Amino acid sequence: METKLFSPVTIKNVTLHNRIVMSPMCMYTANTDGKVKPFHITHYGSRAIGGVGLVMIEATSVTSEGRISNQDLGIWNDEQIDGLREIVKEIHRYDSKAAIQLAHAGRKAMADGDTIAPSAIPFNEKLKMPTEMDEKMIYDTIEDFKQGAVRAKEAGFDVIEIHGAHGYLINQFLSPLSNKRTDDFGGAIKDRYRFLEKIIDAINTVWNGPLFVRLSANEYAAGGNDINDFIYFSKRMKEQGVDLVDVSSGGVVVAPIQAYPGYQVTYAEQIRKEANIKTGAVGLITSGIQGEEILQNHRADLIFVGRELLRNPYWALQAAKELNVQIPTPKQYDRVWF
Template sequence: MTLLFEPFQLRNIMLKNRLVMAPMCMYEADNDGIVKPFHIVHYASRAVGGTALILLEATAVVPEGRISEQDLGIWSDQHIPMLAELTTQMKQYGAVTGIQLAHAGRKATIQGDIFAPSAIAFSEAYQTPKALTLEQITGIVQSFKDGAQRAIKAGFDVLEIHAAHGYLINEFLSPLTNKRTDVYGGTAKNRYRLLSEVIDAIRSIWDGPLLVRVSAEEYVEGGLTPTDYVQFAQWMKEQDVDLIDVSTGAVVPATIDTFPLYQVPHAKALKASGLPVGAVGLITTGTEAESILQNNEADLILIGRELLRDPYFAYRAAKELGVTLEATAKTYRRGW
């Protein structure tokens, strides 16, 4: 049986297949962070293309938490109307809609102060962040909750917390970037505290699917490994997280040997937590995606760059695997 095009139950949502569009920053917004026509076309076309779940790019919960000044935002109610238009368009073409709530931490490249658990720059090319006070940390937790509330109002079906790629929550998790001596630093449980508080804050207002993206390998000595993340994932399971979106790297500058499916073993390792996982990382064919599922290495397949190249990847993968998909637009059937 082909698994890639079998439905998948994600809490109270049924995905029509196991294909997910990974969150990828487009850097196409203006400084106000509001959705533009580009985003409507970009995301709706992937919905037309048959992808079951589309995760919106990292969307900043505070202005200083943007990766760049061209990022989407969700720090203001002014963002809700166009985000709602975006979800309407994606749903019209059969996709489940998700959003990645994010704070860039020390990797923010914006004008003004940036913030992190500790005052350590990512590299010489980045400015040195200010270490967050306890009061500011409380404010950030509230900002994630407020962002989640706006996402709910905008009609998103799935929420994802960005705790990967060296951004703020990841910076708290990693001993390489978190040198605090208070309740948010030191032990693994303390370093997990910010993510724990963000999960609880969102869960207090949201009973739908909640995902967390992590970087399960830091690729440097003394950095976190999948073993560490199995423990984190077990704590997330206790907090009612539904799936771990497993990526790697970008916490600190590192040399990473990339090749097809190179991140899949990390997803497989985190299945030991008992939580479903999503695999990502240079997955470019239907055969590759199907093999991951058949080998029980992951539960969902997240496609990134291949969906930039081909919005209709789902149809190509289905044809490769001998599966017939119902086209979103009838005339498209002639093309497959």
């Protein structure tokens, strides 16, 4: 039987040599100018050396004030392209593909400057009161995402992911818990989707590679979106040409989350089946055997690994050993792996 975790997969015009994805994780290491530092190149390159098929860099903000923190990477001006290009080159040097997550934190931004949101509701008592976005702010932000995609293409990324999860700006528009608008961008589900819809349309005018969207498929609070709403969003995204939904959960409001191994996989499975779109599974996936089970049972198409890849840059090699699969290894390390 073929081992699926280490089988290649082609999405649009990009072929990954396996189905392991390094999940985007903020490193809080950039200077306040949002530029890449040597750490980033080493950090992401080492995961490519370790055999990850697709290395996705952290949430990279399309505006300065939209950063989660002042130490986040940015893609809001052309001066940031060169550093991002160096990350891509390092990832490509080891035969992995490179992805970037385009993001805006909205009311959860903790960078310098004012915060914006669909409605003037703070995330909690510690964060700033956001300014409710008027129509100009909305369309300016859509353009910011588009220009982020232009710069991502210039930097050489193979895949773009739009961050629509974890309570950040796009998620804030999608959720009735944070979006109380009564105009074309709030109210009914189709109107709450409109902000993301227009961002996807704008990016599609400048990008023809694989396009992913990360969603939080459980809001863990009464009155929030449920799985049927996320199936609706996913169907709409597929109609717009989105290739894969990266299925996470939580973050739009303060709420307890009971995390256990594979706790988000059922959401990826449901969306994959009901919306007929590729999905990525993420969340306490810690072994190759676990990833293989998810793929063999058609519960997801890619396996996103986060903290395990922080603990061990060579997690992919470890997973291959678990599954008794021989994969290419850095020749410098051959003696310890097989």
